[in-house]
Amino acid sequence: NAGVMQNPRHLVRRRGQEARLRCSPMKGHSHVYWYRQLPEEGLKFMVYLQKENIIDESGMPKERFSAEFPKEGPSILRIQQVVRGDSAAYFCASSPNGADSGNTIYFGEGSWLTVV
């Protein structure tokens, strides 16, 4: 399956540690999106990146969260000094271009972060 690959699928961190979530988009896709799903809630947009550029980070918390999509390698969502409220499923999605069509956005299987 050459779909959107996320790892780790499950991650446990103690409060105050750092969490790094990785996302490799589908082959040929240069646009990456990160979404967060808190327990019992819908997915919330966090950030939209193209290679080496952050296009829209309006959904990112102001502190502790950062994202990058380097020229080489996967996109990384980094959460510093995690707190219990960061426990959630983090979904990455990719698209071949910025086309306005939800049916060209493909989601990865998600990374489940648990903060203890």
Add this chain to the structure above:
Amino acid sequence: RKEVEQDPGPFNVPEGATVAFNCTYSNSASQSFFWYRQDCRKEPKLLMSVYSSGNEDGRFTAQLNRASQYISLLIRDSKLSDSATYLCVVNAGGTSYGKLTFGQGTILTVHP
């Protein structure tokens, strides 16, 4: 007010039943509309796009009313495998490519 609001559910229906989900959105500039399906601890998957003229895909029918900012999904002849959370999704379009706004979802359980 939430940008996308759905029926709170949960819906618990027998096999073969017809069930309808409703959704309203607040951003009148929204350009694209979708229903996604999400199974427990899985990623959301596109079920179908929603067009103003209404569209059907097998047992699923979606309707959009732009004037009322209302979206619906009808599932006929429910199957056990239809049990999932159904997410109403809106895309504002323009420079918001790929920036989807999700409703909180409606849980459907189809029982024998």
